Amino acid sequence: xxxxxxxxxxxxxALRANKAFETFVIVVIVFSALVIGASTYDFRPxxxxxxxxxxxxxxxxxxxxxxxxILADGSLRRFFSQGWNLFDFVIVVASLIPVEESQMxxxxxxxxxFRVLRLVSIVPELRVLLNAFVTAIPRMGYVSLLMFIIFYIxxxxxxxxxxxxxxxxxxxxxxxxxxxxxxxxxxxxTDVMYETMAVFPLSWIYYLTFIFIIAFVFxxxxxxxxxxxxxxxxxxxxxxTGQGEAGEVHWIREHTExxxxxxxxxxxxxxxxxxxxxEKGMPSDGDGAGPVVPDx
Numbered sequence: 001x002x003x004x005x006x007x008x009x010x011x012x013x014a015l016r017a018n019k020a021f022e023t024f025v026i027v028v029i030v031f032s033a034l035v036i037g038a039s040t041y042d043f044r045p046x047x048x049x050x051x052x053x054x055x056x057x058x059x060x061x062x063x064x065x066x067x068x069x070i071l072a073d074g075s076l077r078r079f080f081s082q083g084w085n086l087f088d089f090v091i092v093v094a095s096l097i098p099v100e101e102s103q104m105x106x107x108x109x110x111x112x113x114f115r116v117l118r119l120v121s122i123v124p125e126l127r128v129l130l131n132a133f134v135t136a137i138p139r140m141g142y143v144s145l146l147m148f149i150i151f152y153i154x155x156x157x158x159x160x161x162x163x164x165x166x167x168x169x170x171x172x173x174x175x176x177x178x179x180x181x182x183x184x185x186x187x188x189x190t191d192v193m194y195e196t197m198a199v200f201p202l203s204w205i206y207y208l209t210f211i212f213i214i215a216f217v218f219x220x221x222x223x224x225x226x227x228x229x230x231x232x233x234x235x236x237x238x239x240x241t242g243q244g245e246a247g248e249v250h251w252i253r254e255h256t257e258x259x260x261x262x263x264x265x266x267x268x269x270x271x272x273x274x275x276x277x278x279e280k281g282m283p284s285d286g287d288g289a290g291p292v293v294p295d296x
Contacts, residue, residue, distance in 0.1 A: 012072040025065055026122055032058045033116040055112070062092045062115070084121040091115055128233045136229040140222055147218050151177050154210050161203075162196050183207060184214045 015021055035058070039051045066089055073079040080086050094111040120126040155176035162170040169179045169192060183189040189207065196203040 009071060009074050012068050016069055016072040022122065026119065028058060028061055029116060029118050029122070032112075036112055036115075058115075059092075059095050062095065062118075066092045084127065088118055088121050091118055124237065128237055129230070132226065132230040132233040135233065136226050139225045139229070143218060143221050143225065147214060150210075150213055150218075151180055154206070155180055158206070161200065161206075165196055165199050180210065183210065186215075 032055075035051055035054050039048065039055075043051075069085065069088075070076065070079050073085075080089070091111070091114055095115055120130050152173070155173045158180065159170050159173050159176040162176075168175070170176050179192060183192060189211075193204060193207045196206075
């Protein structure tokens with residue numbers, strides 16, 4: 001019995017949408033990452049050979065899985081129109097590079113490490129987090145620029161005032177910026193402050209104002225940007241999947257527009273029905289009169 005391409009495509013689409021198959025792919029990705037991590041330890045050659053066989057088996061499985069997804073979409077154009085599919089395809093094809101002792105061996109091993117990133121393309125929540133991170137980077141760039149300006153000003157002042165106290169920490173503006181980064185991360189910053197307070201008792205004002213501006217104000221601004229972007233990404237995902245409050249609001253809005261269009265068409269038809277008798281010399285239904293009889 002011949003099977004048409006449409007039937008095969010439907011079967012592959014059902015396999016791709018199967019939750020058990022998706023869970024198995026996730027398990028294989030995690031297993032692949034564990035195999036790569038275990039291969040970095042010193043084992044006997046026989047164990048390392050087993051790891052190589054498992055790596056080849058995982059690579060073939062990923063190749064078969066990506067072929068299933070391509071056949072499920074029915075065309076390469078439709079498959080590559082989605083960015084995450086292109087990402088998975090590049091990772092799978094790159095893992096086909098042989099890892100034997102050759103010029104491409106190191107590149108092949110490095111590319112196999114990135115196979116764990118396929119979890120991002122499979123798990124929707126990870127996609128939301130990565131999209132939020134990428135979207136928030138431009139907005140965080142302006143905050144980072146302002147932070148750099150504050151760092152530069154404080155580093156210049158610290159290099160001028162504290163250079164004679166400890167040249168290792170305040171020798172020039174570059175080293176002073178590294179010292180301020182240490183202060184901003186609260187890594188033994190009190191030792192730095194007490195050292196300068198022995199010469200300048202009021203130098204604590206310098207450190208506290210810097211910590212308040214950088215660690216409290218700018219850090220909270222960064223967190224706010226990330227949370228706002230993450231919320232928008234969750235709303236966009238809810239709209240796309242039709243779930244959550246945002247999905248329900250989007251569904252109501254779409255169906256309200258459809259109802260309004262139908263009401264507008266019904267109103268137009270009613271107006272046409274009312275105007276038709278008047279054009280024939282007949283009163284409309286609302287006049288309560290019969291047909292017009294001409295005088296003899």
